[in-house]
Amino acid sequence: MLRRLLPLLFCLFCALPVAAETVLRVGNGPDSESLDPHRAVGAGDSRILTSLFEGLLTPDAAGRMVPGAAERWTVSEDGLTYTFHLRADGRWSDGSAVTAADFVWSWRRAVDPATRPLFADFLYPVQNAEEIAAGRLPPDSLGVVALDDRTLQVRLKAPKPNFTDYLYHRATYPVHRASVEKYGDGFARAGNLVSNGAYMLVEQVPQSHVTVARNPHFHGTAGVAYDRVRFYATEDTQAELRRFRAGELDITETVPPSQIDWVRENLPAEFRLAPRAGINFIAPNLRREPWKSNRALRLALSLTIDREGIARRILRDGEPAFTFVPPGLPDYAPALPAQAAWTQDARDALARDLYAQAGYGPDRPLTLTLLYATKEANKQMAVAIAARWQSVLGVKTLLENQESKVVLGRMRDGSYPDLMLREWFWVFPEKYLEIMRSREQRNGNGYQNPDFDAAMAVADSAASRADFAQALQRAEGLLLSDAALMPVTFATSRHLVAPHVTGWIDNLRDSHPVRYLAPK
Missing domain, CATH: 3.10.105.10 (Dipeptide-binding Protein; Domain 3)
Structure with a gap:
């Protein structure tokens, strides 16, 4: 009897609907130039990098700084020493552990003149960072040390009450040392990039789009709603608006000034205008x-x-x-x-x-x-x-x-x-x-x-x-x-956000990490 039922049960199982992959389509402004966190310049690259990497602290859905790769931290009474305790479940997209040594190596790279960094100044509050960037001291003199695999100590040159806010910036992200040493400048390309954020890089099509897929090793992956996100190059803002109206985009990078009055009248629910x-x-x-x-x-x-x-x-x-x-x-x-x-x-x-x-x-x-x-x-x-x-x-x-x-x-x-x-x-x-x-x-x-x-x-x-x-x-x-x-x-x-996208919160940073967005 059971043998006769097995083929029927198999057919019924195959007939069950498969959950469709969820994809978020984002207008991202000018074409991506670099996904090296220490070399990237534009706001569009920054949006992509926020999905791929996680710093010690990270912005939440409202742009506020919350624990990221570090689950907690302490500050010395004189305001000069910060001790960050990394989360035990922090992982790179290849499954290996994110360690304090990763941050030491990455921050040294971020101020090393050989890297040609563009935002080393976000680490200038750290002891010797400015002198290293100027070529006066070696990178290993930077005031960061790994006390153990999960404890990072940072020494500042002077008290900086808003230092943890600086950790929002991509210049403070960790990069995967083995990948950088293996691929050189090519480490930030699809197929090579190993990251520690909610998503991992799977596709780059110049003048078209960048695709990221959910990182199964990310500590918060259960709360990440979209399976994939495509960041489209949309330097032509009129064309971007047309693509949104045609249902080809879920979020726009901006709204053309000449179309604001029309958008206010015809797409009031989708239009998001806020101070920045x-x-x-x-x-x-x-x-x-x-x-x-x-x-x-x-x-x-x-x-x-x-x-x-x-x-x-x-x-x-x-x-x-x-x-x-x-x-x-x-x-x-x-x-x-x-x-x-x-x-x-x-x-x-x-x-x-x-x-x-x-x-x-x-x-x-x-x-x-x-x-x-x-x-x-x-x-x-x-x-x-x-x-x-x-x-x-x-x-x-x-x-x-x-x-x-x-x-x-x-x-x-x-x-x-x-x-x-x-x-x-x-x-x-x-x-x-x-x-x-x-x-x-x-x-x-x-x-x-x-x-x-x-x-x-x-x-x-x-x-x-x-x-x-x-x-x-x-x-x-x-x-x-x-x-x-x-x-x-x-x-x-100025953005257009499709009604089926939830989790968008206007804020002064204009920061909207895709890990917090979800389909309705």
């Missing part, structure tokens, strides 16, 4: 004349920018920016310059006087090039700014747009001719000002001011939050007085 810690600004190339020595010219151009008009009529969101550091960040309140309270007509009048003082006018008009990364919002800002310079000062502006990775490269090596439209996003006030230090390799416009550097050094060693804020205010005041950059607007986050 960030700024759009113009950086003059201070390595070249006339920008290097002509403060009056820089200030004239800055005053002429109609920030309110760009924020309200062009971008249709955001706030006009008269400071470099956005408002609302912890431990800091930017001091507004006097012209923030003026009318635009008053700013224009002073700008004309300064333009003449700079040596320009109807008989000697200025011609300049403004470089920006290809994106609709950037183009609209650039066109509006150029029109103002022409109408108020008679300046002729040549607009040049390039792929984001090209613009980033020209920013890093300072090869752009005149002005560059840039954006910068962080939730720490000092991270805005630090990129303008003379030592900083991301200081693409070549700003050099010993007084500014000195004020930032005071902030580095400030004994209290009040002293810290006071030093930053002095540094920012010098920066704005020099017109070393031209603030335009503070940023917002």
